[in-house]
Amino acid sequence: MTQTNHIGKGPNRVDGPLKVSGAAHYSGEFNVPDLAYGYVVSSPIAKGKILKIHADEVRALPGVLEVFSHENVPYLAWFDKSYKDQIAPGGSPFRPLHEPDITFNQQPIALVVADTFELARYAAALLRIDYEQDEHETNLETKRAAGFVPGKGKTGFQPPPPPRGNPDKALKNATHSIEAEYAHGAQHHNPMELFTTTVEWRGNGKITAYDKTQGVFNVKNYLMGVFGLGKNDVRVVNQFMGGGFGSGLRPQYSVFMAVLAALELKRSVRVTLTRQQMFSIGHRPNTLQLLKMGTNPDGTLASLQHHALHETSQFEDYTENVVNWSGMLYKCENVKLGYQLAKLDIYSPQDMRAPGAASGNVGLEVAMDEMAYAAGLDPLEFRLRNYADRDQNVDKPFSSKKLRECYQQAAAKFGWENRTQEPRSMRANGKLVGMGMGGGVWDATQVKSAAKALISADGQLTVRSATGENGTGTYTIMTQIAAETLGLPLEAVTFELGDTDQPEAPIQGGSWTAASVGTAVKNACDALGEKILKLAQKPADSPLKGAKFDDVEFVNGQLRLRLDHDQAVVLRDVLQTSGETQLEADSSAMPNMVKQNGYSLHSHNVAFAEVEVDEDLGTIKVTRVVSAVAAGRILNQKTARSQVLGSVVWGLGMALMEETVMDHKFGRYVNHNFAEYHIPVNADMPHIDVIFVHEDDDIVNPLGVKGIGEVGMLGVTAAIANAVFHATGKRVRDLPIMLDKLL
Template sequence: MIAKPSIPDVLTEPGAHIGRPARRVDGRLKVTGGAKYAAEFSTPGLAHGYIVSSTIARGRITRIDASAALALPGVLHVFTHENRPSLAWFDRKWKDEDAPKGSPFRPLYDAEIIHSLQPVALVVADSFELARYAARLVEVEYEAAPHRTDLHAHRDDTYTPGKDKGGFEPPPKPRGDADKALAEAEMTVDLEFTQATEHHNPMEMHASTVVHHEDGTLTVYDKTQGAQNSHTWICNVFDLPKSGVRVLSPFVGGAFGSGLRPQHQLFMAVLAATQLKRSVRVELSRPQMFSFGHRPETIQRVALGASRDGTLTALIHEAVQESSQNENYVEVVVNWSGQQYKCDNVRLDYKLCRLDVHTPLDQRAPGAATGVPAIEIAMDELAHKLGMDPIELRLKNYTDVDPNTGNPFSSKELRACFAQGAERFGWAGRNPTPRSMRDGRQLIGWGMAAGVWDAMQGQAVAKAKLGIDGKLVVGSATADIGTGTYTVMTQIAADILGLPLDDVAFHLGDSSLPMAPIEGGSWTVSSVGSAVKAACDRVRDRLVGLAIKMDDGPLAGIGNEEVILADGHLAARADPSRRVSITAVMRAAGLLTIEEEARSIPYYLARSRHTLATHSAVFAEVRVDEDLGTVQVTRVVSAVAAGRIINPKTAASQIMGAVVWGIGMALEEETLTDHTLGRYVNHDIAEYHIPVNADVHDIDVIFVEEHDDLVNPLGAKGVGEIGIVGVPAAISNAIFHATGVRVRDLPITVDKILSGLAGGRG
């Protein structure tokens, strides 16, 4: 059972739509199969490409023989580094909106192999089945070189990334003397945590369908979180005019980071289409979904010192994370610890280790989903040693000022998250002693953790067009990866102009629409939603201006602020009987449409003087079989403070999905590497374990009331990321409470629990 979210009444007050749990406007299309994804668009004469992947992790190709594949009727071409056309290979052209510093991977560039599963050839044929079969006939010989894929073996061979990576916020300078304070502390914990490599496994595999038109222009259907990012990248790499390429991505079957950068199937599809002068589709197989970015493996040290009353006196958080040989992929892993708790002596450090792997890639709450669990497990361990309640310890070190910057938070209702989450969960009934709660052979554990994520905003543009029939069309080139973007943007627009949701259409996923940033980082509502609000506000102002100037009109002479819009009409706030329809106003003005475009710009001054963040408190109940070591997460309560909630229904869905992913991080998700071969051994859904229905039980979402005038014009913060960050720690802490076994190596699998039970508790 999944409980309905608890929504404070204040959220429904601003208007008829914002704050109300509206159903997804695209829901019918999705459940009836009307929503089309990148690999479902077709065109006459469509050819199919299938990628040949490398079988070594490092070395060179010494020979490629495609003759057997080319001999098959219907095989059109086999592209390799030996016959690919000359393109804009230099690095600047290959940069995309989410690219880290370094040299981007360029498929089919030369004979060098830099990671396992690297694409080495593309077979193009009349049918997918033929292309897949022919790919098996392509013979590739290699000269293997020594590789390094084991982070633990090379953890001391690291470097500190520079500050020149866009979006990366280096750890702040140390404050106080954390090492001395730790040595002198009355109570300490000094722990090591590991987080396994995780791969994106969305339901929709990555695909690109490139329609080649007679005039040489291209229409590209791509699985992407930014149609304009893919569009710019295609034009740069293939030296094509912007007017000659249009990228469409109306529906995305899950992404959360995997679609931020153009993946190599896009390059392959465009390469084949432009060279063969025909339409081509390239779709990755499920094993090939492991051939690009991933959540990087991480080793962390968290050391805490405290006085006996629980006051933190020392905090050290260090992380070593993998990156590729060619790019500096970095995440904000350790900074959260310095921001979350008040402490005078803090040292935060972050280093990278180069491995022979593809460059890692943002995955839901990148950095925070790795770093926050480490500090939250450490806080739980410290609370246990002090004999304090875990919430009490967190409140003891609570801060309304960001210690990393000295700036106050624009809003922070974490105290309320603790209180409301604990009450809903029944935390007061917890016996703090490990192994004290059981049901027969089932050990019951309760754990909790706090969560934090940035409330970001980028620039975006939206266009709104109101017709004389009262129908509104709004557009911006953002994406909807299942988060509910279609719906919340429709709600924002309908709310401002007082229209029924059915009279508003929001367009996205089209590179020809007004500018929008890639959808990621929980900033789409903040960025694009603010642009939609601004564009619709302009339409409203024009409409109201026309209404109050109508000769003998019912609103003549009243002020702009005295007019309200509802049900397709404009009315006087003080006397709603004085009203006029949108159609009548536009007809009187001789207008068929009113069209406005607006750009949203972040509140830079507010952001320079405040820290903007979302917060959460997560409570988890687990049942651990004492004999088998199996774990069931039977209850989760997630209390979230994320400003103004535009749609409680889709927002709650985001938190629920994040909780499920957090269960996977805590208990199941792990990409296993055979370091002798440098290859992943479980690169499929059968062996790469993710939560299924039987793993998911009660999830209860609470949205804590939070008002924030500084975050953006809507007062809304994103919820896509905050729902996951505290979940792995809450589950880990619950397992310790149930068993007395502390596992600091995620995921917490049965063997680790049984090993702990066999070796003693604590």
């Protein structure tokens, strides 16, 4: 074993000391000189027109610099395509301060800029605005018959595959069948860090935007398009993020506002949204799902039908993959999947942790539980009887799939064999006890990414790629990959990210960062390694003379022959004697389409949950969760486990408490604050066991990683909902399961 073998171990976060000491700077912490502050004014109505903004009253206040609105915004880009970011859905992106029309509640309609934040906020409160109000519609229930099938539009969206077999006939002839509707309301990401942009005015029309975003290049391209900026006019930086969960995938209006003000005022400007405004930047959509299932006499699925309808805005067709997973998680010859949108007077939904899958998974996995009961089968046994070895959506085998091992290991750890099938049959501590399970599937994706590696004469390696760190552990895993590739200790490596001056990386989402950026980092380090080898071979007496790159390895600070470890040079000696002060190499990584073409690439998981329910009072306590994840190779046991723990928190929140409530009278979210939008707190959390089932997979990418940011959330919500049914005999099909639904 070598000391520079880092991948798969569990080192601490390399950025941990910076974070706990306050040295990690977030976007609202760049205190550039002469900073002005912008405060966003939000619409109090859902639909209508602004008649007049009495801006002069506010401009007159000493210290107020300007009030920006549609009335005075300078000429900006005209075509939709200038406003479209990398993952913009179909339709016309929202253009802040573009026109007097109001199309959703809390729409940003003005920006007040002042010398201090306090003054800007006060002035915003004084700003009088006259409106003409129109009738709005925000209730998805009214649109049940008005659903439409969206076009492709958005990157990553796959329309459901066409039906296979004869699903209706198979359902009719099934031995047992079920049909049920599932629903959940809107949910908001609510990262702890508010959306903030600090724009540094660098003079001559040049700016640096320190912006809370999951994609610095996505924001840069947006700003170039909207404001007509040149490539060298704008730099976007985001080195740390206090949580994103998808809310930072698209450029938010905070960055638009801050850049607008900075360019107009020729001054540095910061804009920070309020917690209430965090409920106006996209959300997991209110979704209705209809599931129909039938089984054959042997407990195999005869028919599976899954239809989903969710809300979108009037101006964009936000899409996510809700139902497709149902066609691939279980083996079934007769499948029909449907997906529709309905337009409401709301802001566009936005990708939120495991977008689409988290919603569809609840429908599928609760329906599977209902089906298992209807067929008289243990829910785990039922899933095993319907295990899919091929992805029937595309009729391809999986590149790797150890879901069966996940089932087995998690069930054993959980003690599933102690469960009695009958609802209400288990009790402890005077409470009803329930055990439930659910599993899921998510894409293993690799996206084009680039990285640069530099090594100095003293052997310090720096690697750069403009990816993100939203708390997932990017700094740490990239440091591990780079250090292992060049045989260095972690301390000799610095990974830098989140800056458009660095090589381009995709937005940090889709669970693809480890695979995409990780491969680019490895490639860049390999390219640098080739240069180092050439240097090492220069001396006439080099022990590596004639060796090809594939013949050598970098281990423990040495470069040596793979087959003869004594033929070695010390890396640092090579660099120091070469006379070079620095070596560098650029590389990028693309998925190997040829290799991947014949396979379906996915990660899988299962979660088992135990609940205790106080039958008289309806209170639910989740007591234990065991989560098993098969996601290829795990790069860092510690950060990966933390991601899955966080996923369990998310799954629990979705199951029991998270819901943004719309008051349809006002077309406005009413619980838009942390006191009333409930996310789980420590007291809600159960004991959580995380199991990683290793998969060897050199098809997905050279590192063999599949990503774990989203898959861990799947199954959890359904497992808890199914456990509540097992405990109480009550099947709650509309989330969240709050205590009144059990009374």
